[in-house]
Amino acid sequence: MQNERGVSMKNARQAMILNLVNEREIRTQEELAEILREQGVNVTQATVSRDIKELRLLKILSPSGGYRYATSEQAEHGISERFVRLFTDSVLSIESAGNIVVIRTLSGAAAVAGEAIDGMRWEEILGSISGDNTIFVVVRTPEEATLVVNKFKEILH
Amino acid sequence: MQNERGVSMKNARQAMILNLVNEREIRTQEELAEILREQGVNVTQATVSRDIKELRLLKILSPSGGYRYATSEQAEHGISERFVRLFTDSVLSIESAGNIVVIRTLSGAAAVAGEAIDGMRWEEILGSISGDNTIFVVVRTPEEATLVVNKFKEILH
DNA sequence: TAAGATATTGAAAAAATATACAGAATATGC
DNA sequence: GCATATTCTGTATATTTTTTCAATATCTTA
Numbered sequence: 001m002q003n004e005r006g007v008s009m010k011n012a013r014q015a016m017i018l019n020l021v022n023e024r025e026i027r028t029q030e031e032l033a034e035i036l037r038e039q040g041v042n043v044t045q046a047t048v049s050r051d052i053k054e055l056r057l058l059k060i061l062s063p064s065g066g067y068r069y070a071t072s073e074q075a076e077h078g079i080s081e082r083f084v085r086l087f088t089d090s091v092l093s094i095e096s097a098g099n100i101v102v103i104r105t106l107s108g109a110a111a112v113a114g115e116a117i118d119g120m121r122w123e124e125i126l127g128s129i130s131g132d133n134t135i136f137v138v139v140r141t142p143e144e145a146t147l148v149v150n151k152f153k154e155i156l157h
Numbered sequence: 158m159q160n161e162r163g164v165s166m167k168n169a170r171q172a173m174i175l176n177l178v179n180e181r182e183i184r185t186q187e188e189l190a191e192i193l194r195e196q197g198v199n200v201t202q203a204t205v206s207r208d209i210k211e212l213r214l215l216k217i218l219s220p221s222g223g224y225r226y227a228t229s230e231q232a233e234h235g236i237s238e239r240f241v242r243l244f245t246d247s248v249l250s251i252e253s254a255g256n257i258v259v260i261r262t263l264s265g266a267a268a269v270a271g272e273a274i275d276g277m278r279w280e281e282i283l284g285s286i287s288g289d290n291t292i293f294v295v296v297r298t299p300e301e302a303t304l305v306v307n308k309f310k311e312i313l314h
Numbered sequence: 315t316a317a318g319a320t321a322t323t324g325a326a327a328a329a330a331t332a333t334a335c336a337g338a339a340t341a342t343g344c
Numbered sequence: 345g346c347a348t349a350t351t352c353t354g355t356a357t358a359t360t361t362t363t364t365c366a367a368t369a370t371c372t373t374a
Contacts, residue, residue, distance in 0.1 A: 010322070015268035015287075022276075028360065044324055049361060055269075056218050058232070059361095061210060067332085073276040075215070075232065111172035112212075119179070119230035130172075167352070185330065201354055206332055216331095224362085 026069045094152045096145035101137040183226045251309045253302035258294040
């Protein structure tokens with residue numbers, strides 16, 4: 001099925017979907033399908049599911065607490081936020097001693113925060129170990145330790 | 158429910174989940190719940206759903222074509238890949254003339270590629286318009302146009 | 315153009331995920 | 345400690361998403 005200019009329905013529809021996801025808060029595939037139908041694109045939820053897969057759209061947690069669809073670019077914005085939230089929520093202090101950065105967290109929160117640190121894959125960080133409320137982050141030199149402390153503190157503002 | 162060290166079940170479990178999602182290809186919440194149960198953490202899919210929400214894990218398309226869960230850090234890796242794939246798949250040529258970059262694509266692919274370009278939010282780019290198989294990208298100066306052409310070409314290798 | 319191959323789609327079903335509710339566990343204030 | 349408030353969780357269910365299957369539609373190539 002094509003229109004007179006040789007633009008396939010599928011491509012046009014997927015472009016519309018990208019637009020919609022950018023402009024509005026799309027919560028479900030059915031909602032998206034309905035909007036498309038309102039705009040004259042007759043489509044079912046099943047097709048929308050396939051489009052979302054092809055476009056690699058993501059279902060992310062919106063600030064309002066519910067799920068919504070987003071492009072990976074939109075999601076990227078939120079990525080750093082996760083760290084910030086995690087850190088501001090759980091980290092109590094950050095200091096360095098020698099080539100070790102010591103991070104103290106709320107009881108029980110170290111493991112999750114440590115995972116997040118590992119996930120960041122900062123070049124300076126050789127590795128980290130998390131206990132219950134303490135994380136040791138090993139870097140190469142005391143200078144790097146100071147640097148990393150500052151980087152962490154910047155995240156916390 | 159707490160263990161003797163005051164580490165809540167929830168935190169420990171969520172740390173395990175982050176680990177698992179990093180280490181293995183977790184395709185469904187039920188699969189994740191089963192692995193946790195194997196490891197002695199008695200948990201249902203419902204709780205895993207809540208954990209995934211709190212941890213802001215994402216369900217992404219894995220290279221193998223199926224869905225899997227991932228941390229946003231893992232997903233980030235894939236983000237640039239989306240552009241590369243999109244571009245290499247659809248872009249035929251990139252040239253500049255004056256302060257306009259002209260990108261030619263396969264028929265019907267311009268709209269989606271144009272969306273992606275808009276999504277990148279490069280500083281140099283004032284705006285873009287997509288037709289069926291052509292995208293005009295407007296930048297400030299001819300010099301910037303050359304620069305942007307090169308940036309695009311780098312993406313394509 | 316016609317035959318065969320490929321791609322796209324909807325309907326229905328299956329699978330997966332999110333949540334309402336109620337009870338249990340934990341924390342808090344006295 | 346006791347009473348109350350809050351958090352956490354499982355069960356059951358509602359909702360949402362994915363996929364199977366069959367029917368078109370589109371593309372390719374002779």
